[in-house]
Amino acid sequence: MTAHYQPPFHMSADIVQLVADISEQLGRMAAIAEGADQGLRLRRLHRIRTIQGSLAIEGNTLSEAQITAILDGKRVLAPAKDIREARNAIQAYEQFPTWQPASERDLLQAHRTLMAGLIADAGSYRSGNVGVMNADVVVHMAPPASRVPPLMADLLTWLATTKQHPLIASSVFHYEFEFIHPFSDGNGRMGRLWQTLILSQWQPLLAQLPIESMVHAYQDDYYQALNLSNQKSEATPFIEFMLSVIAQTIRTEAEEMTPQATPQATPQVDALLKVLANATKALNRQELQQLLNLKDRESFRQRYLRPALAAGLLEMTRPEQPNSPLQQYRLSKLGQQQARKG
Incomplete structure (x- = not known):
């Protein structure tokens, strides 16, 4: 140079x-x-x-x-x-x-x-x-x-x-x-x-x-x-x-x-939010699947859980260990607002 x-x-x-x-x-x-x-x-x-x-x-x-x-x-x-x-x-x-x-x-x-x-x-x-x-x-x-x-x-x-x-x-x-x-x-x-x-x-x-x-x-x-x-x-x-x-x-x-681009939840995410809105505590994946009457774990993750997390509608109880077997989920403040709208 x-x-x-x-x-x-x-x-x-x-x-x-x-x-x-x-x-x-x-x-x-x-x-x-x-x-x-x-x-x-x-x-x-x-x-x-x-x-x-x-x-x-x-x-x-x-x-x-x-x-x-x-x-x-x-x-x-x-x-x-x-x-x-x-x-x-x-x-x-x-x-x-x-x-x-x-x-x-x-x-x-x-x-x-x-x-x-x-x-x-x-x-x-x-x-x-x-x-x-x-x-x-x-x-x-x-x-x-x-x-x-x-x-x-x-x-x-x-x-x-x-x-x-x-x-x-x-x-x-x-x-x-x-x-x-x-x-x-x-x-x-x-x-x-x-x-x-x-x-x-x-x-x-x-x-x-x-x-x-x-x-x-x-x-x-x-x-x-x-x-x-x-x-x-x-x-x-x-x-x-x-x-x-x-x-x-x-x-x-x-x-x-x-x-106007705030999260527009899919029917699957809406159903997940409704389940958590009616819950008295955080729930794990198995409990959520059972309440939604879903048997396919991967379908639940892809169509329900991941979109809700990506939109900021859910919170993890163990965010530092996302794959923990003790992981549970609850509504975020935004998720609570969305659930009330639904």
Whole structure:
């Protein structure tokens, strides 16, 4: 790289259209958010989804319920490494507003926070050479360790001086960061964290959206976009992918926040709510199936239980242990409201 390095990419028609679409959607979402009366709850939910999604991409097994429990200071039965990763991520997002995207000091501090207790060189650039593996195949050999400091310095200088739209600049940075692979571990979660940081300084609303959870839903496409950009030696395919993910995330969140889009329960969910509304205590799965006269366990989970949980209409009595044999369910406040309407 030179002092005037310009990361290679071109403005495809898809990129131009996606930037316009996202900007329009953000305007609509900002108007919806102003009238939302559950902003704190939504921000907390989005933060949990963001952490769970980003860590899951790296193989972390914790569920949203378990991360919620950790956030609340509750005990969670899970691998110690997974719990440490979640606690680190929670701490990182608490420091999020204090970081500047073009600051190398802040970048290293963020990595130190994310990877504390997980690797020996947390907060420092790698000292050895690394390759990105797909099963047993090396799909990308990162630049030599000796080149990492100057490459990162040039990338951060570009980020500080570029006139590109933040949607594009953040995606370019994310791709270039993954190409350089500056750390011995934690590069994926750092790249996603830093893109969100860049975007949040352009539009604060984007700090609240669970983009990482959407990327997790399209994990194979995420890695395919990285590999395609590597093959083409330019960031364009990755920019298109990330912008499409951001656009879909905003569209989904706006629909959920729109007043008329409050949960419209299916007949199956309505029946489940009615059973719990008439109960005097929390009930387990077997009790619920019996009261609903259902014999097929998987059908009950797919058509009744999971939709009700996803809509926030039910609560688990053991959220830190979602698969516990002692798990029971009760109506949430939203579920109580829905049951009264029914």
